[in-house]
Amino acid sequence: MKPVYFDNNATTQVAPEVLDAMLPYFRDLYGNPSSMHSFGGQVGQKIRAARAQVAALLGALPEEIVFTSCGTESDNSAIRSALTTRPEKKHIVISRVEHPAIRALCSHLSLQGYKITELPVDKSGNLDLENLEKNLTPDTAIVSLMWGNNETGVIFPVEAAARLAHEKDILFHTDAVQATGKIPINMKNNVIDMLSISGHKLHAPKGIGVLYVRRGTKFSPFLIGGHQEKERRGGTENTPGIIGLGKACELAAQNMDKENTSVKRLRDKLESELLNKIPQSRVNGDVQNRLPNTTNISFEYVEGEAILLMMNELDICASSGSACTSGSLQPSHVLRAMGVPFTMAHGSIRFSLSVYNTEEEVDFVIEKMPAIIERLREMSPFWKESEQACRKQ
Amino acid sequence: MWEYTDKVKDHFLNPRNVGEIENPDGIAEVGSLACGDALKLTFKLDGNKRIKDAKFKTFGCASAIASSSALTEIIKGMTVDEALKVSNQDIAQYLGGLPDEKMHCSVLGKQALEKAVENYRGAPAMEAGATIICECFGVTDMEIEQAIRENNLATVEDVTNYTKAGGGCGGCHEAIAQIIERVKAEPKADTKPRLTNLQKIRMIEETIDREIRPSLRQDGGDVDIIDIIGNRVLVATRGACATCKAADITLKHFVEHRLRELVSPDITVEEVSK
Numbered sequence: 171m172k173p174v175y176f177d178n179n180a181t182t183q184v185a186p187e188v189l190d191a192m193l194p195y196f197r198d199l200y201g202n203p204s205s206m207h208s209f210g211g212q213v214g215q216k217i218r219a220a221r222a223q224v225a226a227l228l229g230a231l232p233e234e235i236v237f238t239s240c241g242t243e244s245d246n247s248a249i250r251s252a253l254t255t256r257p258e259k260k261h262i263v264i265s266r267v268e269h270p271a272i273r274a275l276c277s278h279l280s281l282q283g284y285k286i287t288e289l290p291v292d293k294s295g296n297l298d299l300e301n302l303e304k305n306l307t308p309d310t311a312i313v314s315l316m317w318g319n320n321e322t323g324v325i326f327p328v329e330a331a332a333r334l335a336h337e338k339d340i341l342f343h344t345d346a347v348q349a350t351g352k353i354p355i356n357m358k359n360n361v362i363d364m365l366s367i368s369g370h371k372l373h374a375p376k377g378i379g380v381l382y383v384r385r386g387t388k389f390s391p392f393l394i395g396g397h398q399e400k401e402r403r404g405g406t407e408n409t410p411g412i413i414g415l416g417k418a419c420e421l422a423a424q425n426m427d428k429e430n431t432s433v434k435r436l437r438d439k440l441e442s443e444l445l446n447k448i449p450q451s452r453v454n455g456d457v458q459n460r461l462p463n464t465t466n467i468s469f470e471y472v473e474g475e476a477i478l479l480m481m482n483e484l485d486i487c488a489s490s491g492s493a494c495t496s497g498s499l500q501p502s503h504v505l506r507a508m509g510v511p512f513t514m515a516h517g518s519i520r521f522s523l524s525v526y527n528t529e530e531e532v533d534f535v536i537e538k539m540p541a542i543i544e545r546l547r548e549m550s551p552f553w554k555e556s557e558q559a560c561r562k563q
Numbered sequence: 564m565w566e567y568t569d570k571v572k573d574h575f576l577n578p579r580n581v582g583e584i585e586n587p588d589g590i591a592e593v594g595s596l597a598c599g600d601a602l603k604l605t606f607k608l609d610g611n612k613r614i615k616d617a618k619f620k621t622f623g624c625a626s627a628i629a630s631s632s633a634l635t636e637i638i639k640g641m642t643v644d645e646a647l648k649v650s651n652q653d654i655a656q657y658l659g660g661l662p663d664e665k666m667h668c669s670v671l672g673k674q675a676l677e678k679a680v681e682n683y684r685g686a687p688a689m690e691a692g693a694t695i696i697c698e699c700f701g702v703t704d705m706e707i708e709q710a711i712r713e714n715n716l717a718t719v720e721d722v723t724n725y726t727k728a729g730g731g732c733g734g735c736h737e738a739i740a741q742i743i744e745r746v747k748a749e750p751k752a753d754t755k756p757r758l759t760n761l762q763k764i765r766m767i768e769e770t771i772d773r774e775i776r777p778s779l780r781q782d783g784g785d786v787d788i789i790d791i792i793g794n795r796v797l798v799a800t801r802g803a804c805a806t807c808k809a810a811d812i813t814l815k816h817f818v819e820h821r822l823r824e825l826v827s828p829d830i831t832v833e834e835v836s837k
Contacts, residue, residue, distance in 0.1 A: 293799065473599060475565075475624035479575065492599065492624070498732055500699070501599070509799045509835055511787045512597045549581050549628060550604035551620035551761075552596060 173485040174531045176440075178371075179320050179348055179464060179522035182487055184414070185373040191417040192375070195410040203407055204398070213409050220416025224380055227367070229421040231355035236381045236402045241368030242271040244381035245314070246448050247392035248343040248364040249275055251383075252312035253284070254390035256341070259311035265289045265297060265326070266507035269345055271366075272314055273503070285309070294456035295324035295508050304336050312341040317349035317365075318443070321491055321504040321520055322455030323464030325353065329360040336361050341387070347371055351422035352429050352461045363387045369411060373524070374418035378411030425525050434462035436532045437523050441465040443536040448543050454491075454510055454518060464524045466491070466505075468514035471553045472546040477519055480542040484531040486535055491518040513552075567625060568659035574629035579636050582618040587641075591678030594671050595760035597791050598700050598727065600627040603761075604675040606638070606683075615639050615645060619675075626658075626665040633657045634672040643680050649673070650713055665727045670710055678759070695793045696738050699731025701760045704742055711746045719743070726795075764791050766826045774821050779804060779813075786818065794829040796822060810834070 175183070185437065201210030203217050217462055221232045230233075238244045249272070257313055262279065264272055276286045297315065306313070313335045315326050329549070332342035343364040346355060351372040357365070364387065369378035383389050383402065395404020397453045422441045450470040469477065474492025481488060491502030492515070501515035510518070521535075547553040567575075587605035594601035600623030609615035617635040621628050633654050638646040651669035655661045693703040710716060710725045711828060719739045723729040729739050768788065779785055784804030790797040798818070804810045811834070820834040 471596075471622060473623050473627075476575070476628060479572075481624045483576065509787075509789050512790050512800075513788075516596070516599045541603065548621040549602055549620055551592065552622055 171485060173487050174527075174534060175371045175487045175528065176521040176523055176531075176535065177487040177489055178524040178527075179323075179520065181370045181376065182373045182524055184370075184375050184527060185418060185421055186325060187421060188374055188414045192410040192414040195413055196470050203409060217407060217409065217412050220412045223416035224367075224419045227351070227355070227423050227554050228382060229358045230382055231385060233400070234357070234385055235383050236383055236399045237407065237415075237501060238379040238381050238403055239377055239408065240379040241269075241345065241366050241371070242379075243392065244366035244368070244379045245269070245271040245343075245345055246275055246379050248366060249279070249312060249314060250392050251364075251390045252328055252343070252389075253279070256311045259309050260308040261285045261287065261307055261311060263287045263289065263302070263305055263310055263313040263340075266535045267291055267295065267319055267321075267324075267504045268314065269318055270319060272316075272345060287465045288509075289315075291507050294459075295319060295322050295454070295504070296459065296536055297326050297331075298331055299327060299334065301461040302331055306335065306338045306340055308338075310335075310338070310340045311494045312343055313344065314343040316460045317344045317346040317355075318464075319455070319504060320348045321502055322466045322508075323348070323461035323522075324455045325349070325459050325461065328362060332360055336341070346462060348464075349427070351419075352463055354426060357382065357384070368417040369418060371495055372418050372422050374415040378408055379409070379413045379496055380415070384559075428525050430462045433523050433525055433527070436529065437463055437465055437521070438528075440521060440523075440532045440535060441467065444539055447536070451543075452514065454505060454508065454514070464520065465522075466520045468510065469517040469519065469543045470513050471550045472517045472543060474517055474519060477517065477542060480546065481538075485539050486538065489520045489522075491520065492536045511561065565626070565662050565665065567629075567662070569658040570657070571626060571629040571661065574632040574658060575625040577623050578619075578628055578632040580616075580618045580632065580639075581620065583620060584616055584618050585752070589683035589693075591675045591677035591682055593674045593678060594623070594758055594762040595701065595764050595791070596622065597764065598760070599623065599700055600668065600671060601761055602627070602631050602636070602671050602675045604679045606679060608643075612642055614641050614643070622746055623668065623671075624665075625672060626661050626668040629658055630654050630661070630668040630672045631675075634676060635804065638676065643683060646676060647680055649676060651710075653712065663724045666714070667727045673708070673713075673761055679787050695725075696742070697728035697735045698793050698795075700727040701793055702728035708746050709743050717743065760791075763826065767791060767822060768832075769786060770822055770825045771818070774825065775818055778817070784810075784813075786814075789835050794827065794831060796832045797835045798832060799835060 199213055201213050203214035221235045225232045280286045315328055315331055317328050318325050328344045335342040341363045344367045347368040363384050365382040367380040370376040370478055386478045389402055391402050393404045423457045452468055454466040474490030478490050491505045505515045584605040584607050588608045590605045590818040592603045603620045606614050606617040619631040619635050621631040637649055654669040654672045693705040696704050708729050719736050719827055722739050727769050729736050783802050785801040787799045788805050789799050800810050814832050822830045
């Protein structure tokens with residue numbers, strides 16, 4: 171039986187159309203796009219077409235698209251380029267809820283003498299733009315804020331944030347790995363300098379990413395090598411990956427409405443039914459200002475890993491922000507930054523849907539979850555008293 | 564994904580002896596909600612002073628639940644003296660092994676067993692002198708020493724895997740390294756902290772619910788516990804409190820005062836985020 175896959179913020183299935191587009195470039199059309207012969211040259215043409223497809227999804231120019239290996243490489247390239255092109259500036263502004271690709275890089279850079287400001291979020295996971303403005307200094311090289319949060323789906327006002335940064339001549343980067351394909355992005359309407367995308371979050375395969383670099387933005391490459399990507403990213407092109415991502419972006423543009431109508435409707439149904447059927451559960455993050463496919467629900471007095479493994483027995487896939495699933499002994503940094511009480515943080519489950527999910531799957535999960543939570547709560551030493559306390563009120 | 568043995572999966576999915584014995588001969592609560600795992604163990608003796616029944620309630624991950632289940636199975640039929648010889652290694656072995664990072668789950672079982680026996684014997688469940696080394700998880704020097712001794716631990720990482728100490732901010736790594744050195748040189752008898760984390764957290768939660776919330780709510784405010792680290796109670800103010808300029812004073816003079824009076828004189832209350 172096919173698993174019920176509600177973990178699309180972790181990774182997505184490769185769309186059948188994407189796989190079909192890629193296969194010839196593994197089998198027959200293996201030429202190097204840099205070659206002088208037409209056997210390789212024809213692949214170069216396909217890469218140009220893919221670049222145009224990605225650019226179209228973003229409202230960007232093809233020349234602004236740099237193919238990389240993943241979202242993490244894009245994030246690293248953006249931050250390092252800003253520091254290299256503005257060597258006199260030693261300050262970076264990020265938020266407390268950024269992806270590890272940004273946070274871990276910045277803590278590494280802090281050891282090398284860079285000053286890092288991590289902006290807090292409120293209990294809904296929202297960012298305060300006034301606070302951002304206060305933290306911009308003449309020494310700030312770059313601001314990097316994610317567009318959509320991977321754990322809660324909360325959307326940051328990155329376009330406004332980019333304008334604030336520009337007023338002070340500061341570069342602005344956004345990790346749009348989760349937002350791309352789920353909410354409309356049009357680079358013509360904003361001043362964001364750099365933007366990261368990861369292929370496998372939007373039904374392309376793993377191992378392909380994009381860094382958008384606005385025309386005119388000074389750029390210093392992270393991988394230094396051949397002349398590929400106009401000398402902005404050395405290394406022979408991942409041709410099947412690039413062609414697959416091009417196709418995935420074309421599909422994402424077609425599916426954008428669906429994400430915000432049918433996927434959102436399924437997410438909302440799942441969320442409201444689970445909250446309805448399971449007492450002492452709540453949503454983490456702003457329920458309005460949020461990606462349409464994501465919900466992060468805490469079930470009080472039970473632990474996330476145990477929930478996930480019970481779900482696993484029924485072939486239901488999701489994620490948790492609990493300490494036990496991270497291996498770090500601490501619950502998710504995103505939930506901690508939001509001040510989610512510890513009784514809630516350990517029992518948080520993230521459900522993330524895609525256009526491939528069905529109503530039947532949502533109904534199945536709605537049917538199965540209450541018994542899982544109830545079973546674990548019966549085992550929990552905290553549950554009974556809490557339940558009684560509730561009834562008394 | 565963790566590599567759990569079939570035995571761990573079995574004891575997680577079909578846990579034995581879940582529940583609580585009424586009028587138990589021995590009872591113990593260890594761990595805390597804040598830490599992410601907690602275990603309540605109860606046992607009853609038969610006429611021959613052997614453990615007739617043992618039951619558990621556990622909040623935690625699959626390996627915490629499986630370790631609790633295994634513990635109750637192992638000690639049934641034993642005398643309390645025999646039960647005390649059960650080590651965390653025995654619990655892990657019974658389950659066919661646990662991932663290194665999950666060994667602390669077996670240690671939790673061992674701690675519960677010791678406390679329950681102490682409770683049965685009426686012996687002091689604590690000795691003076693234990694100090695918290697890892698503030699993030701409330702782990703004492705005594706607990707660390709015992710884990711080092713019983714499991715022959717050699718590195719800070721080992722200690723984190725077995726006790727969680729050092730798994731948070733990492734500020735205690737130096738102190739843990741010193742304890743490892745000390746234990747290597749001269750082993751000591753183990754002792755216990757006073758109020759267990761679980762008891763303390765319960766008391767704090769109850770006090771806030773009963774004594775503090777009603778008053779705050781009258782004024783349209785509220786307060787949530789975010790975390791409890793040692794004697795530091797981290798809270799977030801809600802409603803009217805969140806925007807009230809006098810909230811600091813309320814926290815210090817009212818909330819902290821009440822908690823000190825009713826739970827422990829060492830408690831401090833701090834506000835986190837907004």
